[in-house]
Amino acid sequence: MTTPVLKRATRRELHSPRTAAAATVLVVVAIAAVYAGVEMVLHLLRLDPLLVTPGTALEGAAALPDIEAKPAVIAGAVVVAIAGLVLIWLALTPGRRPRHRLDMPPHSVVVDNAVIASSSAEHIRHELDLPRGAVVVGVGHRSADVTVRPVPGQSVDKERLRAVLKGELTRYGLPAGMSVRARVMRPDEENRER
Template identity: 45%
Template sequence: MSTPAYRRIVRRETHSPRTVATIVVAVLLILALLYAGVEIVLGLLAQPPLLVSPGDAAAWIVGLAGAQPAGAVIGGGVVVAVLGLVLLVLGVAPGRLPKHEMAVDGRAVVVDNGVVASSLAQRISEETGILRDDITVGVSHRSVDVTVRSGFGDPYEVAPIAAVVDAELERYALVPAVTPRVRVTSPPERRESR
């Protein structure tokens, strides 16, 4: 396999298609056009409209700006503009799946963010002796957030944990690269029982 084939495979596995958004928009447009067609046919046959006749709808739209309060017209325009902007962003921006590529020589390797988080938490536990249940790891597209809950007594040092995280992430060689953030939280205060 050549490099362009790898790139295509990795992109297909790490980006979501816009199929659902496209289908929803297409179905809504088809329904709107179907309704308009039925109303036009009913108008041509001199039958009463289902909701409103095409002529009345056109007259209402033309007179909308003068008949309605300016705030309502502006609000409606803003809602339509935001909807259009959302559809434009959905159509242009790539959708990302919660996965990363691992830079491995000669192979296309895609790994789920949950697997990276679990593996990283396990490595931190093995290297530092911290209980696995006290480590929480979150992996997003550009960052890794590691939270270690301290037990009672002396809190854990951030530097050794950060060193393990950095070494493990360097070994994974994730593409795109992620920025780690390590936090150590103090234990909750004990309540005295009476």
């Protein structure tokens, strides 16, 4: 595979399409169009409207700028403005999937964040000689968190814990700018959480 094709394929795996948002907008527009069509057909057949006749709806929309600011009109305007801002945000920002591209030239490897977290937790467990289930790691797009619950009598240095996780993430080829947070829970903290 050529490099541009590989880059494009990797980008498609890392970024999610906006299919759900586009489908939602299309369904809403289709429902509005079907409703308007039904109201027009009912009006042409001289039957009672479902909600309002098309002429009354157009007159009401034309009169909106002249009426006083009623709470319902203001609430409707706020809802429409928020929906518009959300749609603009969705259109301009790329969606991120919970995955990372590992730096292994000339190949491109895309790995799920949960796999990275699980592997890192196992490495930390072996490195610090901790029992199974004592290490929990969470990996995000720009940060990683590690929580350790040592057995009573065992001490774990928070800075060493952070360094081990940072070294493991660097070994995978993840961005060096990822923030790493470490937390060591004591048995008394565990009892307070329950």
